[in-house]
Amino acid sequence: MTARAGGEPTAAAPADGPPVVELSHASFAYPDGPLVLDGLSWALPPGRATALLGRNGSGKTTLLRLLSGGLRPASGELRLRGEPVAHDRKGLTRLRTTVQLVVQDPDDQLFAASVEQDVSFGPLNLGLEETEVLARVEEALDALDIAALRDRPTHLLSFGQRKRAAIAGAVAMRPRVLILDEPTAGLDPHGQERLLEVLARLRAAGTTVVMATHDVDLALRWAQDAALLTPEGLHAGPAAAVLARAEHVAAARLRRPWGLAATDVLRAHGLLSPAAPGPRTPEELDGYAG
Template sequence: MNEPDRSTESTALVALRGVSFAYEEGPPVLTGLDFAVHEGRALALLGRNGSGKTTLMRLLSGGLRPHAGRLTLGGEPVRYDRGGLTRLRTTVQLVVQDPDDQLFAASVAQDVSFGPLNLGLSDAEVRSRVGEALAALDIAALADRPTHLLSYGQRKRAAIAGAVAMRPRVLILDEPTAGLDPDGQERLLATLDRLRAAGTTVLMATHDVDLALRWADEVALLTRGG
């Protein structure tokens, strides 16, 4: 494989360079992959089931570690120690496809506050971030609502609000519109547009080609073994 372009690498917010990954006793999922996320772009990630989209997103957010190659943040290799991963996760946040895999606290506000509290922020700062995130996702009225009483669309928004409260520069969303009715999809896309206008770079994995072409500035297609 050719050596990656260092100038491109240094301008990416987060990037995978020459990355390979396989799960234990399984075939390679990704091999020699170069993938970069640049500031201010709306990036859609397409690919069939099994193509490695979720694996790629977990590698970008530090949930998985590449077996070969490297993950860079601002052009610098990510360290997989406590400090390095904290720096990564305050810059890059992943929201998984099923909100029930991410929501666990008794109320919406408690759930959204979890990440900022773990950063050791003051109570006032945590409250400020939670309020901003709930407002950004248009669910401020649900702050005290038990998470188990939310509709599916509301749970999606609450899960995204938890990531937004970390004030990431890159927000990664795995199939965010899946399971939503057309009105819910449009409301979520409008929310993502507001987040982008406020300076958040968004990467969305989706199976919806029409949505990707309509919403994204750039589209990447991942194929099996890519």
């Protein structure tokens, strides 16, 4: 499956400011394989929560790795604050102090003996003074609510704890953009809620957060913006508007979000005005009863 540039504007930055990082007309194919992404453009403005959605094999992980510098576009370019990123040591170091990717499986990212050692690895590689490294580690452990686990061997952590430890390692780099590949996969509902609370705190501190997910209900609830990868291209914009486009959602082999269906029912029964936002969760729906 190849995601091409869509036939409509897909990634215009809203009034929050110019993009922190963006791909411009980027294409990519793995060796001896077909194009995965073809002429795709996508920009991430500062301070936004964005959900990236698409079916398996649509290119979501490839797109995230292009944005974070793990892969290099075959054509087009990656830009950081409007400047092209050079895929050399200096250019990638500059990129990774701004953009951090957390992969789906935390066991692919955690490797040190303890949580504290793992979280400190990135800042140490930046050549920071010991006091600065310690400050960043403390900050990241507190942000992810795992300070009590600092001395715990990583292999003794629960799955949810390993997820948060992996994110803490990225947060310790103090990125302006945090990219998460399927961060809620494998978490129970309580674990998902704790993770969303963490992401809310990071966003409140000014971090741009991008989450790849298959969960349309989570995307509608959590994200300000959404981007749908379909065979026809990338369709991006405000989350509710993007997810309301039935043809794009179907092309991505996703279902309609529950909240949008509930909103239509409420409006049809005169319980919600056309201009009012609808419920995003079953809990919010309780407010419309009676």
